[in-house]
Amino acid sequence: MKFIFGIVGLLLTGLVANAQLKLPAGFKAVTVLSDFGSVRHIAVAPNGVVFIHLGKLKDGKGIYRLQDTNGDGKPDKIFAFGDFPGTGMAIRDGYLYASSDEEVFRYKLDADAKVVNPTHPEKIVTGLLARGEHQPKAITLDYSGNLYVNIGAYSNACQLQDRTKGSPGQMPCPILDSAGGIWQFKDDVPNQTYGDDHRYATGLRNVVGLDWNRQTNTLFVMQHGRDQLSYLYPQYWNDKQSAELPAECMYELHKGSNCGYPYIFYDQFQHKQVLGPEYGGDGKKEPSEHYQDPILAFPGHLAPDGLLFYTGDQFPARYKNGAFIAFHGSWNRAPEPQQGFYVVFVPFENGKPTGKWEVFADNFAGGPDKMSPSKAEHRPCGLAQGPDGSIYVTDDNRNGGVWKISYHK
Amino acid sequence: MKTLLLSSALAFGFMSLTSKSVAPTQSSIKASITRGKQVYLQQCLACHQVDASGVPNMNPPLIKTKQVLGDRTALIKIVLNGLRGVDIDGDSYNGVMAPHPDLTDQEIADVLTYVRHSFGNKASAVTAAQVRMVRAKNKPAN
Numbered sequence: 001m002k003f004i005f006g007i008v009g010l011l012l013t014g015l016v017a018n019a020q021l022k023l024p025a026g027f028k029a030v031t032v033l034s035d036f037g038s039v040r041h042i043a044v045a046p047n048g049v050v051f052i053h054l055g056k057l058k059d060g061k062g063i064y065r066l067q068d069t070n071g072d073g074k075p076d077k078i079f080a081f082g083d084f085p086g087t088g089m090a091i092r093d094g095y096l097y098a099s100s101d102e103e104v105f106r107y108k109l110d111a112d113a114k115v116v117n118p119t120h121p122e123k124i125v126t127g128l129l130a131r132g133e134h135q136p137k138a139i140t141l142d143y144s145g146n147l148y149v150n151i152g153a154y155s156n157a158c159q160l161q162d163r164t165k166g167s168p169g170q171m172p173c174p175i176l177d178s179a180g181g182i183w184q185f186k187d188d189v190p191n192q193t194y195g196d197d198h199r200y201a202t203g204l205r206n207v208v209g210l211d212w213n214r215q216t217n218t219l220f221v222m223q224h225g226r227d228q229l230s231y232l233y234p235q236y237w238n239d240k241q242s243a244e245l246p247a248e249c250m251y252e253l254h255k256g257s258n259c260g261y262p263y264i265f266y267d268q269f270q271h272k273q274v275l276g277p278e279y280g281g282d283g284k285k286e287p288s289e290h291y292q293d294p295i296l297a298f299p300g301h302l303a304p305d306g307l308l309f310y311t312g313d314q315f316p317a318r319y320k321n322g323a324f325i326a327f328h329g330s331w332n333r334a335p336e337p338q339q340g341f342y343v344v345f346v347p348f349e350n351g352k353p354t355g356k357w358e359v360f361a362d363n364f365a366g367g368p369d370k371m372s373p374s375k376a377e378h379r380p381c382g383l384a385q386g387p388d389g390s391i392y393v394t395d396d397n398r399n400g401g402v403w404k405i406s407y408h409k
Numbered sequence: 410m411k412t413l414l415l416s417s418a419l420a421f422g423f424m425s426l427t428s429k430s431v432a433p434t435q436s437s438i439k440a441s442i443t444r445g446k447q448v449y450l451q452q453c454l455a456c457h458q459v460d461a462s463g464v465p466n467m468n469p470p471l472i473k474t475k476q477v478l479g480d481r482t483a484l485i486k487i488v489l490n491g492l493r494g495v496d497i498d499g500d501s502y503n504g505v506m507a508p509h510p511d512l513t514d515q516e517i518a519d520v521l522t523y524v525r526h527s528f529g530n531k532a533s534a535v536t537a538a539q540v541r542m543v544r545a546k547n548k549p550a551n
Binding site for chain 1: 460
């Protein structure tokens with residue numbers, strides 16, 4: 001009987017997967033969780049137990065532990081904890097790290113990846129600004145005891161009056177002292193907050209996808225570029241140009257990196273940094289101060305919400321040490337058609353992107369007529385790698401879930 | 410009889426005059442919708458989207474929400490003063506809407522009339538006179 005259920009289950013999951021995600025030959029996606037909730041970021045323990053963080057509480061809880069004990073690919077033991085919604089979710093050295101929009105907590109895990117004290121996590125970081133716009137605190141960790149937290153700028157381009165025609169850019173931008181960058185904290189010291197020593201990189205508008213690259217031993221981030229060039233400055237950009245600009249940029253960060261927000265943005269067609277229009281730019285003028293260049297530039301507004309360096313052995317060799325990026329899908333291309341709603345793969349060689357990238361998993365939206373943020377059936381957000389070398393992709397739509405993508409020869 | 414007729418005619422004339430200034434005619438509403446669509450394309454579409462369906466968690470939809478269909482004064486104030494964060498039916502939207510005091514009374518009336526007659530919405534028109542009254546008493550939050 002169990003066997004028959006198993007077969008039916010396999011058939012069902014196979015059908016669901018094949019009907020939705022389009023993948024390269026040899027790859028298969030199975031639905032781990034569907035119609036569940038707004039699943040933001042995800043982390044997988046060494047024993048394969050999955051933790052997800054929800055953007056909105058479900059039954060009063062924000063974090064769900066998913067365990068598949070019978071190996072059918074579906075979680076049969078689900079445990080909910082954490083009374084705060086949020087985005088950040090990461091595991092390092094026996095601890096689960098989770099962020100609300102103001103704080104970062106950690107929970108001790110036992111050898112079975114069970115949460116030792118689900119009601120009393122340690123508060124590692126506290127008091128971070130959350131002012132609505134770009135407030136999710138995406139996190140990652142390195143392998144030498146540091147936690148990295150994105151604090152997004154609570155503004156589009158640091159205008160005196162946000163997103164308002166004719167309002168000038170503030171010089172210097174006062175947001176940057178406490179947001180618009182990546183902050184670095186010790187991963188085991190309680191109650192850390194702002195302080196000069198903690199700011200790791202600045203001039204980043206908002207980062208949701210970030211990951212530590214073990215090959216280069218550096219932090220890589222995906223910036224969400226600014227919005228509304230043609231709306232705010234129709235004299236310099238038309239809607240078509242504004243749909244593509246600015247580039248969504250990948251940066252390799254080091255302590256002290258400054259990527260130039262809000263004073264500049266990167267124009268991927270001119271291959272250069274241009275001065276922001278709020279600071280005297282006209283789409284061509286270059287800034288007098290040169291900021292750090294992106295290591296790779298993607299089309300505008302695709303909204304990179306997940307970044308994962310692949311270190312597994314399951315996928316073909318060309319994927320090793322390359323980057324997967326979950327592009328949530330655009331909204332700021334209107335009235336031009338929206339784009340994204342896919343996971344791309346960026347091949348790396350010797351710690352550098354080769355310059356090319358390709359769509360890896362497509363059709364999250366569910367068809368060309370659903371390529372809009374409100375109509376898309378699914379919007380990819382978080383990425384994680386499992387111990388077997390499969391990768392997980394989350395969907396943070398209201399009724400989102402989780403897929404597991406594996407490679408079979 | 411003559412007096413009665415005259416006073417009825419006067420009363421009728423007066424009524425149609427007042428009704429003209431309070432409730433616009435079908436043809437004036439139609440013209441307002443046409444003009445309002447142009448305002449929508451320039452001012453609203455970038456965030457609220459072509460079909461007014463908005464962006465989940467960021468920019469609220471303008472489809473059958475209580476803000477769109479409800480009190481006109483509150484709605485006019487949203488356009489004049491902008492908005493930072495709103496909850497609709499248990500979903501929060503964190504996008505930032507710029508204030509639009511630069512739009513004329515007529516433009517605000519037109520765009521709101523357009524929105525209240527489009528995307529499946531059905532609600533009364535908004536007139537320039539109403540916008541003028543709200544603007545006169547309006548004190549922006551900041």
